[in-house]
Amino acid sequence: MSSAPKLPISNHQSNPSSTISSQSQPPIATPAFRSFISRLTSSLRQGFSRRRPWTELMDHNYMSKPETLTEACSRIRINFNYFRVNYVTLIAIVLAFSLVTHPFSLLVLIGLLASWLFLYLYRPSDQPLVLFGRTFADRETLGMLVVLTVFVIFLTSVGSLLTSALMVGFSIVCAHGAFRVPDDLFLDDQEPASAGFLSILSGAASSAAASAAVSHV
Numbered sequence: 001m002s003s004a005p006k007l008p009i010s011n012h013q014s015n016p017s018s019t020i021s022s023q024s025q026p027p028i029a030t031p032a033f034r035s036f037i038s039r040l041t042s043s044l045r046q047g048f049s050r051r052r053p054w055t056e057l058m059d060h061n062y063m064s065k066p067e068t069l070t071e072a073c074s075r076i077r078i079n080f081n082y083f084r085v086n087y088v089t090l091i092a093i094v095l096a097f098s099l100v101t102h103p104f105s106l107l108v109l110i111g112l113l114a115s116w117l118f119l120y121l122y123r124p125s126d127q128p129l130v131l132f133g134r135t136f137a138d139r140e141t142l143g144m145l146v147v148l149t150v151f152v153i154f155l156t157s158v159g160s161l162l163t164s165a166l167m168v169g170f171s172i173v174c175a176h177g178a179f180r181v182p183d184d185l186f187l188d189d190q191e192p193a194s195a196g197f198l199s200i201l202s203g204a205a206s207s208a209a210a211s212a213a214v215s216h217v
Contacts, residue, residue, distance in 0.1 A: 051085040062181040076177035082185045087177075091169030098165035105158045112152050120145055 066072035080087060099106040119129060120141055129136040136144070153159045 051089070052083050054086065057083055057086050057176075057180075062184060063179050064181055066178055072178040075180060075182055076174055078182040078185060079177035079180050080173070082182065083177075087173045090172060091166065094169040094172070095162070095165045098161055098168075102157075102161055105161050108152060108156070108158050112149060115148065116145055 066075060099109065120138075123129065128138075129141050153162070
């Protein structure tokens with residue numbers, strides 16, 4: 001009597017190591033972090049779209065010495081409202097150049113930012129921080145990060161470097177604003193006065209915080 005034909009059986013556990021590694025591999029980024037990056041990128045693009053032409057900023061035909069201090073302050077105010085994004089970009093370039101020329105300070109700031117991101121902002125709320133066998137509550141973690149930030153900014157050379165770079169950047173902005181005659185500038189009344197990188201970053205941060213709260217719930 002002939003035996004019944006055997007059906008082929010596929011073995012899904014032929015390579016269990018790959019299955020275990022694929023399941024145990026953590027996600028590259030949390031939804032809140034991806035939302036923050038996406039929101040920040042779109043906000044930066046929107047902010048840079050308000051940038052004025054650099055040729056208009058550096059037009060030497062409209063450069064002249066102000067007669068009085070009041071005139072200089074008026075020019076700075078008008079030029080800042082018009083060239084807001086360009087001025088912030090100049091300050092950011094000066095700050096970035098100072099950090100690049102001082103790699104130790106740059107590494108310290110990157111480490112500080114990473115500590116805030118991964119130990120507090122984007123750490124799952126149901127997973128407490130455990131260091132050296134001790135569990136830290138959220139309030140204790142926040143306190144340690146604040147103390148670390150104060151120490152890095154005010155008690156090391158990083159703080160003096162940032163202060164010097166910001167002072168140089170603001171000096172360049174104020175000098176240009178005082179010597180640039182704003183007679184040819186026309187401000188858009190529909191453009192919000194608070195538009196800028198500070199509002200961009202705050203909007204991105206609030207969006208990321210809302211996304212993180214939703215994902216934790």
